Amino acid sequence: MLQKIQIERALRFSGVLLILGIAVEIISLVWEKPLAFLLFVGVGGSLTFAGIVIYLYSLLPPALETPPQPPSKIS
Amino acid sequence: MNLPSPEALLYALLVITAILIAIIVVRPSITVATPGKMLAFVAFCVLPILCGSMAASTHIERSKQTKFCLSCHIMEPYGKSLYVDDPSYIPAAHFQNHRVPPDETCYTCHTDYGLYGGVRAKLGGLRHIYIQYFGTPPRPDDVQLYKPYNNRECLHCHAGARSFETNAVHAAIRDQLVSNGMSCISSGCHDTVHNLKDQSKVKFWTPGQ
Numbered sequence: 001m002l003q004k005i006q007i008e009r010a011l012r013f014s015g016v017l018l019i020l021g022i023a024v025e026i027i028s029l030v031w032e033k034p035l036a037f038l039l040f041v042g043v044g045g046s047l048t049f050a051g052i053v054i055y056l057y058s059l060l061p062p063a064l065e066t067p068p069q070p071p072s073k074i075s
Numbered sequence: 076m077n078l079p080s081p082e083a084l085l086y087a088l089l090v091i092t093a094i095l096i097a098i099i100v101v102r103p104s105i106t107v108a109t110p111g112k113m114l115a116f117v118a119f120c121v122l123p124i125l126c127g128s129m130a131a132s133t134h135i136e137r138s139k140q141t142k143f144c145l146s147c148h149i150m151e152p153y154g155k156s157l158y159v160d161d162p163s164y165i166p167a168a169h170f171q172n173h174r175v176p177p178d179e180t181c182y183t184c185h186t187d188y189g190l191y192g193g194v195r196a197k198l199g200g201l202r203h204i205y206i207q208y209f210g211t212p213p214r215p216d217d218v219q220l221y222k223p224y225n226n227r228e229c230l231h232c233h234a235g236a237r238s239f240e241t242n243a244v245h246a247a248i249r250d251q252l253v254s255n256g257m258s259c260i261s262s263g264c265h266d267t268v269h270n271l272k273d274q275s276k277v278k279f280w281t282p283g284q
Contacts, residue, residue: 011115028134029085051123
């Protein structure tokens, strides 16, 4: 259950970053000035990249907790 | 039937991607089932990469446009020099007679036609943007080429052209022109280029007249 909540939270966060990245990309395309390219690469590209990385990271299975080892027998 | 332009398709794709992502952000529980997982992968990974690549390509194509280069204040006199009413001005003669595409005038003559020339031109352009906004831009008169103008950029179009090949002077020095031993524009033959210092003394051509 906790894991599901964490995945949903990561999906939401990554989705918000991606939507912001797409919004910045649209603004940079509408704004036909040289600075728009820097906006596209610097802000739009970074937000999109971060969104994709967070989404892919959320797909990774959680690390398994190793059960405590029984004490070794002393012969 | 008119097909939508690539730019219109890109805008449509960006909006569709944003809508798909918004649906998953609002209802993340749909990703529990396999179709939802596939939708999430497409919306969160495949489509943003596709949109980013298409947008980058659009930006790169746009940066070749004459109006893009002339949108920087420094370049205004260079843009004005394209309208000088004197055929000895090489850029003006090329621009006014459409010897170069009018909407890609700067790029056509100022790109490097060697291997990776386009990439080098784009990196140079990024440096220009950086200096324009974050550095100290030079005065228009002080703008210099990184290296002497290469005849290769002229010969890219002129080599093989009848008017060039049948010219006795060109034929006599052809090897020197190809090897850059003699410059087309600084050896006294075609030496009037943008010539900003005399811009106040020349007449200008107005399109449509």
